[in-house]
Amino acid sequence: MKKIGIIIDEYHLKYKVDEFLKYLNSKADVKIYIEESFLLNSSEHRFNEDIFFVKAKGDLILSLVKLIEEESTIPVINSYKGTYLSINRYLNSITLKTAGLPVPEFSLNPKDFDPPFNDYIIKNIIDQDNYAFSPVIIKESEYTRVADKRALDEVNGIKNYGYFYYQKFIDSEWEYKLYGIGEEILCYKQLPVLFNPNKIESRRKIPENKELIEYAYKVMEVMNLKLTSMDFLQSKDNHFYLTDVNCTPNFNYIKNGHKIVADFLLNEIKN
C-alpha cells in the first residue's frame, strides 16, 4: 500500500477532510502530521511517505514542507513555493503581474496614505490564519471601499503592520471560481461573496472558458501549485481579473471533490 503523509492543522482536520480521509484510508496508508501537536526537530527527519499533501498554511507547516523538500525527494502538494506565495498576497500579486497575468491594480501603503485608485478592497497582507473573508463596507463618498476585517485587525493591533494592502475594486456581476487539480480545471460562477455571503447558494458549474482556463494553468505553473482555487472577477468592459489564489481549497464544494483530490494524489505517486 502506498504511504501518504497529510500535513494539516486541527481546524482543517476537524472541519474539512472527513470524507477525504475516509476514502483515502481505504486506498493508502495515511499518516497525519498535525501542526498543533507535531515537534519539528531538524536533526530527525526520516520520512518514508510516497507523497505529502498539505492542508494548512501555518509557520510550522511551511517549515516542515521546506524540511521535506530540502532533505528528501518526496513530492509535496502543494510545494513550499506555492504555499508561501499564496499566503503572501503582495508577493503573489507581483509574481503574477510580472508573469503577465491580469491582476487588479494593487498598492501597499502605510495606513495613513491613500492608494492611487478610488474604489478598492483592503485585504490582509499575509493570509495565513483560518478564518473567512469578513467584509466591512467603508461608507465614504460615491466610491466602493471595502475592508476585510482581518486586514484591519492586522494593522490595528494583532500584527501591528502599520500597512494596508489595497486591491482595486472590480465591479463584477459574477465571481468566477476555478479549481485546479493537476491537469483538471473545474469552472464555476457565483454571486460575488461581498454582496452575497452564502456563496454556495448561487454557485453553478459553467462551461469551460478558454481564457480563464489558460490563466488558471499559468497561475499554477508560475506559483508551482498543483491543487488550487482561483477567484476571477469580470469588469464592465469584459476583462477578467484574478483577485485571489488559494493553496488549500475547500474541495468539499465540488461534487465528489474528496475522491477527485484523493485519486489525484494516488495518481501523482504513480507518475
Add this chain to the structure above:
Amino acid sequence: MKIGILSKRTRMLTEKIKLCLENKGHQVTIFTLKDLIINENLLNNDFYILKSKSLFFIYAGYFLEANNISVVPNPRISYSQKNRVHSNFLMKKIGFLRPNIFMGTQKTLREKLETEDFPLILKPIMGSGSRGVKKINSLHELPANNNEILYLENFVEGIHYNVYFIENYICTLIKPPLSNEHVPMDRIETPKDIEDIIKKWRFYHKDNSLFGHFDIVRENNSSKLYCVDVGSFPEFSGINPQVEGFYPAEIISNLILRQIGKI
C-alpha cells in the same frame, strides 16, 4: 544618479552612506516605514539600497526588481537571511554547521522536549540579530502563548564571534553570547576556519554578497564552528576606523556604486 535608501533609520550608517553618495554628486532619498509607499512612485529613482530587512522594505525590493530597478543587496538574499528557516537551510546547503532547530506549540514542546535538549535559544522566525532572542534554560521558561508556533535553536556553548566582511576584508571580534554588534567587543586576528566560511559564503553568492556579517560560535568541546546568524547589512559599529584605517560607509558606498555599474 537618483538613489533611494530603504532604511528603518535615517541616522547612523544610513546617514553616512547618504553623505558619501551625495559627496559624489548623487541625489539620495531615505525611505523609512513612515513614508514608504510601495507603488509606481518608487520608480523615479535609478536604484535602491536595501539597508534594512523589515518585511515592507523587502516587499519594496521585490516590487522594484519586478520593475527592472536594481536593488543592492539583493532582496531575495536579504529575505533568505531574515527568515530563520530559510537561513538555516541555506547555510546547511552551503555546508556550514548549524545548531539543531525545534519548532512547535508551547504544549508540544513541553511534552516532547527532553531535559538534555536545553539550553535553547528562542528566536522570532522572521528576524535577525539579537532582537526577540532569549535563552531558555528549562521547560518552565518557555513562554505561554497558546497555539503560537515557537522557534528554538540549541544554544552552543563556546566562544561567540561577530565577523564582518567587506569584499576580501574580514574583521573578527569576540562578543558576549546573544549580544548585538553595538556592545564592546575584542578584535582578534581572523582564524583560518572563519576565513574559509566567509570565502564559501561569498563564492556561493558570487557578486551578490559584497558585505555582511556572521554570528559564529566555536563549540567548547569540539572546537567546531557553528553559524548561528547571518546578516546582509550590519551597522559595522564594531569596526574602529582609526584601527582599521578606513570608514565602512565610504568603502560600502563605492562597492554599491561599482555593483550598480556592473548591473
